[in-house]
Amino acid sequence: MSNSVKSRRTLATRVARFSPVALGFAALTVTGLIVGQSSYAAFSSTTTNPTSNWQAGAVTLTDDDANAAAFNTTSLKPGDTGSKCIKVTATGDLGGQVRMYGTDHLTTKALSDNLDLTIAVGNGGSFGSCDGFVKTADVYTGTLAAYASARNSFATGTNDWTSVKNDSRTYQISYKVKDAAPNTVQGGTSAIKFAWELQSGTTAQ
Amino acid sequence: MSDTATSANSTPGATSSRRDWLVLGSAAIGKAGLYLLAGFVLWSLVPVIFGMTVTTVASGSMEPRIMTGDVVAAAPIAATDLREEQVILFEDPAVPDRLKLHRIIDLSEAGIETKGDANSTPDSMLASPESVVGVGFIRVPYIGVPINWFHQGELLKLGAFLATLAILAFMSNLDSDLRRRDREARAAKHAAAKTGFAARNPKLVQVGAPVAALILVAVTVAYVVGGTAANAAFASQTSSAASFQAAASFAKPWDQASFHFGYAETGVDIGAAIDDAGTPENGVLAGGITRASENGNPFVTFDGSTGKIYTERYAGAAPNVFTLETWFRTTTTAGGRIIGYGNTQTGSSNVTDRQLYMNNAGRISFNLYANGAHQLITTPAAYNDGKWHLVTATVSSAGSVVYIDGARVVADATMTKGQGTAADGYWRIGYDRVSAALPDAPSSNYFGGSMDNTSLYLVALSPAEVAANYSYGR
Numbered sequence: 001m002s003n004s005v006k007s008r009r010t011l012a013t014r015v016a017r018f019s020p021v022a023l024g025f026a027a028l029t030v031t032g033l034i035v036g037q038s039s040y041a042a043f044s045s046t047t048t049n050p051t052s053n054w055q056a057g058a059v060t061l062t063d064d065d066a067n068a069a070a071f072n073t074t075s076l077k078p079g080d081t082g083s084k085c086i087k088v089t090a091t092g093d094l095g096g097q098v099r100m101y102g103t104d105h106l107t108t109k110a111l112s113d114n115l116d117l118t119i120a121v122g123n124g125g126s127f128g129s130c131d132g133f134v135k136t137a138d139v140y141t142g143t144l145a146a147y148a149s150a151r152n153s154f155a156t157g158t159n160d161w162t163s164v165k166n167d168s169r170t171y172q173i174s175y176k177v178k179d180a181a182p183n184t185v186q187g188g189t190s191a192i193k194f195a196w197e198l199q200s201g202t203t204a205q
Numbered sequence: 206m207s208d209t210a211t212s213a214n215s216t217p218g219a220t221s222s223r224r225d226w227l228v229l230g231s232a233a234i235g236k237a238g239l240y241l242l243a244g245f246v247l248w249s250l251v252p253v254i255f256g257m258t259v260t261t262v263a264s265g266s267m268e269p270r271i272m273t274g275d276v277v278a279a280a281p282i283a284a285t286d287l288r289e290e291q292v293i294l295f296e297d298p299a300v301p302d303r304l305k306l307h308r309i310i311d312l313s314e315a316g317i318e319t320k321g322d323a324n325s326t327p328d329s330m331l332a333s334p335e336s337v338v339g340v341g342f343i344r345v346p347y348i349g350v351p352i353n354w355f356h357q358g359e360l361l362k363l364g365a366f367l368a369t370l371a372i373l374a375f376m377s378n379l380d381s382d383l384r385r386r387d388r389e390a391r392a393a394k395h396a397a398a399k400t401g402f403a404a405r406n407p408k409l410v411q412v413g414a415p416v417a418a419l420i421l422v423a424v425t426v427a428y429v430v431g432g433t434a435a436n437a438a439f440a441s442q443t444s445s446a447a448s449f450q451a452a453a454s455f456a457k458p459w460d461q462a463s464f465h466f467g468y469a470e471t472g473v474d475i476g477a478a479i480d481d482a483g484t485p486e487n488g489v490l491a492g493g494i495t496r497a498s499e500n501g502n503p504f505v506t507f508d509g510s511t512g513k514i515y516t517e518r519y520a521g522a523a524p525n526v527f528t529l530e531t532w533f534r535t536t537t538t539a540g541g542r543i544i545g546y547g548n549t550q551t552g553s554s555n556v557t558d559r560q561l562y563m564n565n566a567g568r569i570s571f572n573l574y575a576n577g578a579h580q581l582i583t584t585p586a587a588y589n590d591g592k593w594h595l596v597t598a599t600v601s602s603a604g605s606v607v608y609i610d611g612a613r614v615v616a617d618a619t620m621t622k623g624q625g626t627a628a629d630g631y632w633r634i635g636y637d638r639v640s641a642a643l644p645d646a647p648s649s650n651y652f653g654g655s656m657d658n659t660s661l662y663l664v665a666l667s668p669a670e671v672a673a674n675y676s677y678g679r
């Protein structure tokens with residue numbers, strides 16, 4: 001045994017022996033503290049809501065109606081028709097499905113059952129005038145009542161537009177009072193809010 | 206005693222000691238890197254033991270407090286314990302088979318209203334309490350970023366991450382030689398060290414720790430990759446209101462008409478075949494007259510030389526209380542008979558009055574022949590301007606009135622009856638003889654132009670009714 005001097009314990013070798021344990025204990029502690037802190041910061045309700053400053057990656061959908069109503073029509077009689085175009089624009093970095101649906105529907109005297117609704121999507125035209133509108137797809141044909149009951153949320157909305165990034169479409173909404181609307185519909189009313197919504201990361205259904 | 210080459214690293218000296226510390230330092234960095242990673246991974250897995258749902262946040266609408274790539278553990282929660290401001294993991298009502306991680310902003314009977322911190326508006330659909338998977342409890346920052354890379358196919362970044370892991374593993378093993386020397390040195394003093402586990406299985410001990418760490422990572426990756434990511438989807442909405450109101454009355458002007466022609470048919474017949482029975486509600490287009498339509502609204506156009514409409518026989522004496530009404534559009538300068546009474550069905554009548562005609566100047570005249578003399582009222586203005594106008598003539602015991610476009614234009618209280626007739630007659634549209642004795646008799650008896658909604662009423666419409674007929678439109 002005398003010719004194998006072998007190793008000597010130095011400070012380095014002692015540290016090498018204990019370093020895994022020490023490092024492991026330290027890592028557990030450090031990560032535990034970080035996770036604890038980040039959990040508290042994320043899920044406690046006491047800190048202020050920092051929504052107003054956050055912009056990166058957000059996506060915004062706007063339309064060109066300047067808060068005016070698409071339709072505010074009175075004295076409708078059987079056979080009366082009307083049409084309006086609205087340009088919807090998506091700005092931001094993200095893409096996703098833009099779906100159209102109707103909410104806040106109210107009707108009296110079954111006017112909505114006697115209003116035929118036709119919606120088309122395309123390009124060109126604006127809220128001021130449908131001149132130049134070129135249709136690319138039909139979105140909906142049927143009564144306003146059927147639209148309000150079938151297409152009333154993002155999950156059930158029509159989706160004919162996959163926004164990629166910073167693009168727009170024009171929707172043309174047309175109505176016609178059914179020729180055969182009975183006299184019981186006289187004086188009736190219909191109200192609906194046409195809505196467009198983009199959710200990032202969605203695909204056509 | 207002989208020094209062997211192996212004693213080179215046992216020789217005390219500054220150089221080897223510095224090299225030892227370099228090796229030690231590198232190994233410590235490698236170990237630290239792996240152990241930190243393993244630590245985060247452990248905190249991601251432990252919640253599973255306690256029944257929590259662990260997901261990777263796939264998008265950023267909860268930023269800046271929850272970032273894309275965070276791993277979030279959500280603790281089960283009873284619906285009655287839900288509170289506003291809580292961040293919940295729930296089944297997305299807007300997109301089936303997708304979990305959403307958003308903040309509760311309102312609780313009501315109708316459902317849970319949620320909102321992403323980075324969205325400007327709340328989520329458009331309410332969530333039901335049954336769809337809540339858990340409330341956010343533990344957040345392990347960024348540990349899921351490589352998992353998102355895997356889901357999104359970012360193979361380059363994933364490869365770089367795995368390469369970094371491999372480098373850390375290699376570095377963490379650099380001090381194996383130092384550890385072996387330490388063990389051997391101890392073995393010289395302590396028998397236990399020579400026969401202990403570490404002495405008998407040096408290779409196992411060497412690779413044990415980093416392998417354990419890597420196994421831990423692999424298990425977590427497998428668990429979370431196999432699970433569903435939590436979505437914090439950015440959303441934005443815009444809307445436009447619409448309101449409609451039906452008229453108080455759907456009554457059409459001609460609901461009370463004796464006959465009314467809207468010209469919606471095709472072919473030469475108006476209504477049914479002529480049978481001369483009852484009121485003259487049917488007619489025939491004859492000669493140079495064509496059907497046309499604008500915006501889906503049909504009408505007829507007379508050529509001004511041969512076109513006319515003849516109708517069924519009007520039985521009995523011609524009336525002295527009646528209204529004649531029609532929309533017309535023309536640019537003719539030769540005038541023409543628009544509508545009136547005659548004793549023949551298609552030809553040039555010798556008994557003709559109760560007639561509206563346009564004179565050469567384009568003004569509208571209304572004529573009755575009574576007590577052997579013609580009576581005539583004429584509008585001051587001309588209407589051969591190529592635009593649609595509504596002309597209405599009413600006759601009653603109060604006299605005759607001519608309205609243009611729903612407004613009274615000219616009247617004569619003494620014009621109370623037309624020519625008495627003993628036999629039946631016909632209402633003629635577009636052509637019949639206008640007496641040459643009339644001072645403004647037109648050059649052409651045939652009316653050249655268009656007409657729509659031509660009606661005969663056997664009552665004298667009131668001014669309000671005439672105005673309503675005009676606002677009803679063509």
